[in-house]
Amino acid sequence: MDRYGELAQAIVDGDEIQVLKTVRRLLKNGADPLKVISVGLVGGMESVGYMFSKKEIFISDVIISARVMKSGIDLVRRMCKAPARRPLGKVVLGTVKGDIHDIGKNLVGIMLEIGGFLVYDLGVNVEPQQFVKAVKERNAQILAMSAQLTTTVLNMQTTIEAIKAAGMRDDVKIIIGGLAVSRRFADKIGADGYSHDASSAVCLCRRLLKIRQTGGRNRGPDLRIVKRQRRERSDT
Ligand code: B12
Known part of the structure; x- marks a missing residue:
């Protein structure tokens, strides 16, 4: 089982210590936070939902997994706090x-x-x-x-x-x-x-909001404009 699988399993087990340890380790090793959430944390919660629908676990188990999931998300949020910048909206x-x-x-x-x-x-x-x-x-x-x-x-x-x-x-x-x-x-x-x-x-x-899609978190300057400005400066 890889780290994401371990994380999902820890959510199913309601093991908060293991969840926090695995999230921290993944992020410190450069894992994509979106993948940590969508594959590890949400993956685990999906299994919990499935097991609950099959009556394999009780609602109390769901509540525990949900709480542990919340701690995991909070940790991702703290560790990946976006740098201060003008919000898009x-x-x-x-x-x-x-x-x-x-x-x-x-x-x-x-x-x-x-x-x-x-x-x-x-x-x-x-x-x-x-x-x-x-x-x-x-x-x-x-x-x-x-x-x-x-x-x-x-x-x-x-x-x-x-x-x-x-x-x-x-x-x-x-x-x-x-x-x-x-x-x-x-x-x-x-x-x-x-x-x-x-x-x-x-x-x-x-x-x-008609904001240009960047395909990622890169919201830097439009390179075509920067290049054009450079060209114009070197022409004068
Ligand atoms: C966890 C859970 C609980 C936990 C909630 C803990 C918490 N803090 O949220 C607890 C145990 C408290 C709970 C209680 C209840 N639950 Co409940 N619960 C679930 C369960 C197992 C998982 C839900 C979940 O968190 N999924 C994981 C998240 C990540 O997925 P998601 O919520 O769908 O969100 C994603 C998308 O939908 C989307 N999204 C979500 N919101 C938004 C908003 C916007 C704007 C956008 C763009 C996208 C978006 O993005 C999210 C991430 O990708 C589901 C079953 C299931 N398989 O889904 C039942 C389920 C939702 N619960 C259900 C029920 C009936 C209840 C109770 C009424 C049970 C009861 N008899 O008391 C109570 C409700 C009390 C109340 N008044 O709200 C039913 C609902 C049935 C229905 N069609 O109405 C379900 C489907 C279970 C079932 N199969 O019967 N529940």
């Missing part, structure tokens, strides 16, 4: 009212932060009016909502209605995600976008 993020699942939402938050966005995470069980207030106060360009329960997805629609009622619909792009929703549902409730995982959420936000 401001995102208000939260899990909708009635829903306390936050693992997927947290992953979306960390990926957006690594991708250069400033994220205001409102947590879980967020009321529509809390979203409205935060978007207004933070002057956010993106509102991102997460839902895992089919019983709570309609609170996304209620939130969109509340944003409209506040006269802010043209000022903010709204994206949704989570196990309980789909692209079709996003279209139906009038959201601007949907993505099925955290990495594509970053591309989605860039696309909605």
Whole structure:
């Protein structure tokens, strides 16, 4: 079993010490943080979800693995803190009212932060009016909502209605995600976008804000412009 497999297994075992040790070791050896999250941590949590659906483990086991996963994500976040720079945009993020699942939402938050966005995470069980207030106060360009329960997805629609009622619909792009929703549902409730995982959420936000895709974290100067300027300087 490789290190990523060991990490996934430690999530299944709910072994926090092992998770932190493996995450630290992988990152110190130069591993890609996105891979640490998506293959190691999420891989482990997917197995937990599968075992739970097959009634092989109890809900208490799921809760323990979820807590350990959170510690792992927090460590990745601390060790990979993006250098201070002008954010690409401001995102208000939260899990909708009635829903306390936050693992997927947290992953979306960390990926957006690594991708250069400033994220205001409102947590879980967020009321529509809390979203409205935060978007207004933070002057956010993106509102991102997460839902895992089919019983709570309609609170996304209620939130969109509340944003409209506040006269802010043209000022903010709204994206949704989570196990309980789909692209079709996003279209139906009038959201601007949907993505099925955290990495594509970053591309989605860039696309909605019309930010040029760089294919990575390199947001340095446009080399064509730099070269042209150099040429012009040497001509004079
Ligand atoms: C962990 C878990 C829990 C944990 C949550 C811990 C936590 N801190 O989040 C606990 C044990 C507390 C829990 C509780 C419950 N759970 Co639960 N839970 C799960 C489980 C096993 C895994 C969810 C998860 O974290 N997946 C891993 C993450 C990484 O994936 P993800 O959430 O899908 O997120 C990714 C994408 O969806 C996307 N994404 C997510 N959000 C967003 C947002 C945006 C804007 C974008 C762009 C993308 C995006 O990016 C993420 C990363 O790539 C799932 C089963 C499963 N296999 O998924 C059930 C599941 C979601 N739970 C379920 C249920 C029913 C419950 C309970 C009602 C159980 C109960 N009887 O009490 C309660 C709900 C309480 C409540 N009011 O919310 C059902 C939902 C069924 C349904 N269709 O409604 C599921 C599907 C289990 C099942 N098969 O029945 N649960």
